[in-house]
Amino acid sequence: MTRPTALVLHGGAGVLAERSYEREVAHLRALAQEGRALLAGGGHAVDVAVKLVRAMEESALYVAGRGASPNTAGRYELDASIMEGPSRKAGAVAALEGFISPITAARVVMDSTPHVLIAGAGAADIARTHKIEEIAEPDSYYQPAAVPDGREIATGTVGCVVLDSDGILCGATSTGGTLRKRWGRVGDTPIIGSGTWADARVAVSCTGQGEYFMRANAAADVSARMRYLGSSLDEAVKGALDDIAELGGDGGIIAVDSKGHVSAQYNSQGMKHAIVHADGHIEAGMQR
């Protein structure tokens, strides 16, 4: 029997009603097709997740990688994290400056250091040591994708969750943070358990008002609800989002479980997303 594979991508839960997101949705759909082909060819969940997130980072279509926003000090400080299940290997970088693909740096932390989270200049040192691609012309590289929405805690992230044919799960998340974010602010994206999670049960990636996701321990909460409440994947994701709403926040969560069920939900206006279901069917859009 062939084991199921599935994946979900998100391009952020920050959506403005008056704007068209045709380009983003078309891009996500194309990435979903690419991901489906990689998985059909036996691709490893971590390789697939990193490849797709990197494509989103390089596209400048989302608030991550090239589309990131400068912080209040005028600097581009990027965050990313990755986790693999069932092994629970994890890596994350916070406030990384100068590199094309923060998710690739997070993977290096996971694979090549004894640590999980590295912040600031040290993250750049590790990325450089491992020859992660640097940005040649930082002054002209960034093309901020974020549109100010007037809120103090804004949203903008990309993420990917994958189940591969060997039953390996991976969650990966990358962000350029919030528009005009305070210098040194770290949101949920590089926090294992908040913005990203993967274990034997499920892989999760979150996007939204990061502070609420941290206080709700949102990504790990999806797994906890499945484990302790016996929730289905959809129920668990909804429960985690309801908890965030109760704290006063909004955003979205994508998840895939070990059986190939997928979930993509949000309590914001919408979430740019694409899904490859276990039967190969692809779905992409702003709203579900």
Next chain:
Amino acid sequence: MIRVLTAFVFLALAAPAADARNESAGELEWSIIIHGGAGVIERGAMDAETEAAYRSALQAALELGGAMLSGGADGTEVVEAVIRVLEDDPMFNAGRGAVFTADGRVELDASIMVGDTRAAGAVAGVTGVRHPISLARAVMEHSPHVMLVGDGAEGFAAERGLETADQAFFFTERRWQAMERQVQRMGLPVPPRPEGAPAPEPVREGALDLMEREHRFGTVGVVVMDTSGVTVAGTSTGGTTAKRWGRVGDTPIIGAGTWADDRCGLSATGTGEYFIRFNVAAAICHEANRLMFEQHSFEEAAQIAADRMMETLEADGGDGGIVMLFVGQPVWAMNTPGMYRASWGEGREPYVAIYDDE
């Protein structure tokens, strides 16, 4: 998740959560539990004088917290006040007396969380603030954020007028020499002593050995339940000796090193990377809630949940310990030979211990 479980408990017991709390809180109107780090702390490894000094520091911290709580102080105030004392005490790996990075600097992490609102604040990589726990609290109460790191955190501390300290303030000779020993072992150059640090002096070899074993993951943490029934948890640390590259451990990670919710609060100390990957603090609280629903007493539920996590960690190669309050009931667990710890509460005798058989 806690609220959903609470809903189940409502149905199961047909009683509001407040009653569930008071059921045992008759004699537990306030409660406090403290840790000062876990590690290979074994009988005979420490001289009597040093051991007595640790016990008396824990006792003093306990008395401060207990006096505040019995006087009706707010839980957040108490957690901050007690951790400030431990941060200032050079015996513990937090604030003054923290370990050094491979670059010869002190880089401090801290976090705090309030259970009823789940408000939280955290800082990482702080080098010039005397009390990182106070900065974590300021992030929680005076910024829209949960976590600030590095220079940005220092800038916020300056805006809030928090007390600064230079690197010489945090300096202790034995921590410096422990770092020197470690970087040499790692084949790295020994960094220059911080400006303003005292001239080198001899440190007893045995003291260095002891420190290496006990402070591979030293941390301080406090969990309290105040007289209004709110649980608050906080943790503060200097991290690991000779850490590199801006490594961040579990201490400032909400859900890993610190967690507080409606009825549970927890502070962890250990090999931080494992504690992050197992989401230790929140996971133990979630499991305790579930076990409570399975007819266990509060104390049993918390103890089973904590012990299970320690076993899981050990199987994966992680070690350390936790202290927690579950509906005010103090519980500790560790998979190391020792953990500096203390607890007290209304109607209970103060408890101060180091070794696992106490």
